[in-house]
Structures are given as structure tokens and as C-alpha cells.
Amino acid sequence: MDLNLDAPHSMGTTIVGVTYNGGVVLGADSRTSTGMYVANRASDKITQLTDNVYVCRSGSAADSQVVSDYVRYFLHQHTIQLGQPATVKVSANLIRMLAYNNKNMLQTGLIVGGWDKYEGGKIYGIPLGGTVVEQPFAIGGSGSSYLYGFFDQAWKENMTKEEAEQLVVKAVSLAIARDGASGGVVRTVIINSEGVTRNFYPGDKLQLWHEELEPQNSLLDILNAAGPEPMAM
Amino acid sequence: MTFTIPIDNGDSVKTAEADSQRTLYPYVTGTSIVAIKYKDGVLMASDMGGSYGSTLRYKNIERMKAIGKHSLLGASGEISDFQEILRYLDELVLNDNMWDDGNSLGPKEVHNYLTRVMYNRRNKFNPLWNTLVLGGVKNGESYLGMVSMIGVSFEDNHVATGFGNHLARPILRDEWHADLSFEDGVKLLEKCMRVLLYRDRSAINKLQIAKITEEGVTVSQPYSLKTFWEFKAFNNPTAGAEGSW
Numbered sequence: 443m444d445l446n447l448d449a450p451h452s453m454g455t456t457i458v459g460v461t462y463n464g465g466v467v468l469g470a471d472s473r474t475s476t477g478m479y480v481a482n483r484a485s486d487k488i489t490q491l492t493d494n495v496y497v498c499r500s501g502s503a504a505d506s507q508v509v510s511d512y513v514r515y516f517l518h519q520h521t522i523q524l525g526q527p528a529t530v531k532v533s534a535n536l537i538r539m540l541a542y543n544n545k546n547m548l549q550t551g552l553i554v555g556g557w558d559k560y561e562g563g564k565i566y567g568i569p570l571g572g573t574v575v576e577q578p579f580a581i582g583g584s585g586s587s588y589l590y591g592f593f594d595q596a597w598k599e600n601m602t603k604e605e606a607e608q609l610v611v612k613a614v615s616l617a618i619a620r621d622g623a624s625g626g627v628v629r630t631v632i633i634n635s636e637g638v639t640r641n642f643y644p645g646d647k648l649q650l651w652h653e654e655l656e657p658q659n660s661l662l663d664i665l666n667a668a669g670p671e672p673m674a675m
Numbered sequence: 676m677t678f679t680i681p682i683d684n685g686d687s688v689k690t691a692e693a694d695s696q697r698t699l700y701p702y703v704t705g706t707s708i709v710a711i712k713y714k715d716g717v718l719m720a721s722d723m724g725g726s727y728g729s730t731l732r733y734k735n736i737e738r739m740k741a742i743g744k745h746s747l748l749g750a751s752g753e754i755s756d757f758q759e760i761l762r763y764l765d766e767l768v769l770n771d772n773m774w775d776d777g778n779s780l781g782p783k784e785v786h787n788y789l790t791r792v793m794y795n796r797r798n799k800f801n802p803l804w805n806t807l808v809l810g811g812v813k814n815g816e817s818y819l820g821m822v823s824m825i826g827v828s829f830e831d832n833h834v835a836t837g838f839g840n841h842l843a844r845p846i847l848r849d850e851w852h853a854d855l856s857f858e859d860g861v862k863l864l865e866k867c868m869r870v871l872l873y874r875d876r877s878a879i880n881k882l883q884i885a886k887i888t889e890e891g892v893t894v895s896q897p898y899s900l901k902t903f904w905e906f907k908a909f910n911n912p913t914a915g916a917e918g919s920w
Contacts (some may be wrong), residue, residue, distance in 0.1 A: 567733075
């Protein structure tokens with residue numbers, strides 16, 4: 443089994459974006475892999491485009507970074523010319539423009555989410571090829587395969603901010619459990635009329651799933667706690 | 676450099692040449708469109724699915740859109756290319772309105788424009804990966820035509836794309852006749868869509884039917900069709916022959 447340290451950096455990834463009654467919650471895992479090696483176990487895949495619009499990145503790390511860098515640059519100029527914050531729709535369309543016109547060369551799936559005064563909280567999914575789909579919630583990255591069924595069952599309209607964030611954290615955590623290309627911590631970004639809140643959920647703050655055990659410092663702790671007659675080894 | 680003509684078999688093209696000037700394969704795709712002429716104009720049906728390979732990833736994609744006052748465009752194939760075509764048509768309609776001369780683009784003109792676009796892209800080995808259905812009514816005349824990704828273009832009384840070619844057209848050949856009422860037209864389209872739902876893996880049970888008449892375009896709300904599974908033969912098909920299917 444080869445490590446292949448020359449493989450392009452890819453964010454296997456699980457990314458999620460969810461609208462709620464008042465804004466959006468974006469979520470992602472934090473694993474960046476180079477072949478089988480985890481190049482970065484604490485990446486931040488939720489990238490700022492403007493004060494009120496963020497993007498979740500998946501696929502090729504390089505492609506997604508350069509696309510979001512260009513769009514941040516365009517949006518910065520657009521905001522100056524417009525004289526007010528850019529809308530989520532415009533941000534999504536700029537991403538679409540780059541993704542569609544370079545579809546032969548790019549390998550990145552993105553979820554654009556934000557809040558503006560015209561439409562409130564909005565989520566736009568932009569998969570490979572450059573299609574734009576406005577959705578009440580979006581999932582992407584390799585880990586998303588494990589979440590289609592989960593969201594079909596668990597998604598509801600008009601959730602509160604707390605419910606939406608819990609849903610996002612649960613979803614990313616479930617995907618991490620089954621997708622080898624996703625892992626690390628769960629990061630969330632909440633965007634609404636009041637502003638932006640970043641949150642961080644390391645593994646030990648998350649619920650345990652099937653066949654997962656409570657983390658311990660050492661076997662010795664288990665043996666010592668087991669009672670006055672530890673088993674003979 | 677080896678050249679391979681892209682063929683619309685729904686899957687990837689056979690070449691692996693890293694030529695950045697051509698579309699190699701579609702990513703998010705829509706399945707069949709079925710359309711018929713009827714008494715008052717044209718009826719068109721499509722489901723609302725956007726497949727990502729074998730995953731039924733998007734379930735709320737509108738694959739039929741009104742163009743100007745007189746036309747309706749339905750598309751199967753790559754959705755991003757369809758979205759780009761809509762942008763081209765937006766510009767076309769805008770320029771048409773700017774003339775402010777009382778005239779407006781009819782379905783025949785839009786169909787012709789699309790044929791030129793699709794054929795020219797095909798000649799550059801960089802097709803828009805769609806099969807388009809263009810229906811409309813202008814000055815009392817109904818129009819229904821189709822353009823494929825390789826630029827093949829024609830008009831007919833009933834058309835279908837993708838799987839619809841194989842499953843819906845035989846039904847239409849048998850049961851279509853001139854001057855169908857709205858109700859009969861809808862029932863005929865629903866018959867075709869139900870067969871597609873049974874037999875097309877990329878079909879989903881959420882569809883829209885669009886109507887275009889002299890008055891204009893209306894696209895129905897999304898709805899689902901009932902399906903039938905109560906054939907006795909479906910109940911215990913391997914009873915006499917265990918292991919068969």
C-alpha cells in the first residue's frame with residue numbers, strides 16, 4: 443500500500459450547508475489528504491468571500507483555493523462599486539462563472555452560503571460542471587454519499603439556529619465515521635443579519651456512533667478501574 | 676492528436692486525450708423530455724431530477740423554461756450547459772425587445788438560433804451536452820422541434836429525448852392524433868412519463884407538465900404519479916423456480 447506523497451492534495455471532505463429561520467449554517471470536516479496520507483488534520487474548509495458570504499470547499503484543495511481567491515477579489519471590487527454588501531446570489535454566480543468556463547480543468551465542488559438583506563439566508567450548491575442549484579440545504583464532498591438518506595429523514599423547514607447547527611454537526615460527524623477521506627474536527631459557520639459566528643467541535647465533543655468507543659487515556663485506566671481483582675495477563 | 680467524435684450515449688466519451696478545448700463528459704444530467712402538439716398548442720412534460728452519475732442528487736430542477744412570449748424550451752443532458760443556453764437566450768430576447776418594433780421572436784426563430792449554436796459547438800468538438808425541445812405558438816400556428824448535441828434538428832408532431840426516444844415515441848406513434856384535447860394530451864403524456872418512471876433508472880417521481888398556447892406559457896406545479904404494483908405475477912415471481920428473477 444503506497445503512501446504516494448506526490449499525489450495532489452485533495453480534500454476528500456464532507457461539506458454541508460443548511461438554511462434556517464433567519465440565516466444559514468455551513469459545516470465541514472477538517473481533513474486534507476495527499477493520497478493515503480493526511481496532509482492537514484485541522485484544515486479550515488469554510489472560506490470567507492465577503493463579510494456576509496462564505497463558501498465550503500471540496501475536491502482539489504488547489505482548485506478550490508484559487509477559485510475562492512479569485513471570487514473574493516472580484517467581490518471586493520464589486521462591493522466597492524456597488525456601495526453595499528454583495529448578495530449571496532452574485533457570489534454564487536461568480537463562482538459558477540469560473541467553474542463553468544473552466545470545467546475541463548477544475549475538480550472542485552462548492553457550497554456558497556450567506557445572508558443578504560434582499561433574500562435573507564440562502565444556500566447555493568455548485569457541483570462539478572458549474573451547475574448552480576439554489577437549495578434549502580446542500581451537501582457535498584466524498585462524505586456526502588453517506589448523508590443523502592440522513593437528510594431525507596432529518597431535514598425540516600424553519601428550524602431554529604440551534605436546531606440547524608446541531609443538524610450540521612451531527613451530519614458531518616456521521617460522515618466522518620464512515621468516509622475515510624473525511625475526518626478531524628467539525629467546523630461550523632453561522633451567518634445571519636447579526637453577523638458571523640465560527641464554531642469548533644473537536645472529536646471528544648461529538649456523539650459516539652455505532653462501534654465507536656469512549657476515548658481513554660490508556661488501557662491501564664480501564665484495568666485499574668475494573669475492581670480489586672484485575673484479570674491476569 | 677487523435678480525434679474522437681463525442682457520441683451521446685449518456686456516458687463518457689471513449690477518448691482520454693487531455694484536450695482542454697472540449698467538453699469530455701456531462702456531470703449533472705436531466706433525463707427525458709416528452710412533448711406533443713395538441714388542439715390549442717403544445718404540451719411538454721419533464722421530471723425534476725438532476726442525476727450525478729447514478730446518484731439521484733437533485734430533485735427540484737426545472738428543466739422547462741419559457742422563452743420570450745411564444746416559446747417553451749425543455750432540455751435533457753448537462754444542466755450547466757442548459758443554464759448557459761438560457762443565458763444566451765436571455766440576451767437574444769433582450770436584444771429582440773430593444774428593437775421595440777412590436778415584433779417578437781417566435782418558436783421557429785428560436786429553434787433556428789439554437790440549431791446554429793449547437794451545430795457550431797459540435798464543429799469545434801466542444802458540444803453543449805444537451806438535447807433540446809423547443810415548442811411554441813405564434814399567430815395561431817403551433818411549432819414543435821428538437822435539436823441534439825450534434826446539431827441534428829427537426830420538427831414533428833411529437834418528440835422525446837433520451838430514454839423517451841425508446842419508450843415514449845412508440846406510444847406516441849400509436850396514440851397521438853391531431854386536435855387532441857388538453858385532457859387527452861395530458862393523459863397521453865402521463866402515460867409516457869409513467870412508463871419512463873418504471874423503466875428509466877434516472878427518472879424520479881416528481882414531474883411538471885407545461886402548456887403553451889397563443890395566450891402564453893404555463894408550467895404546472897410539481898406533482899407525483901401513482902404507480903401500479905399489484906400484478907399477481909409480481910407477488911411471488913420465483914415461487915416455481917427458486918433463484919430465478
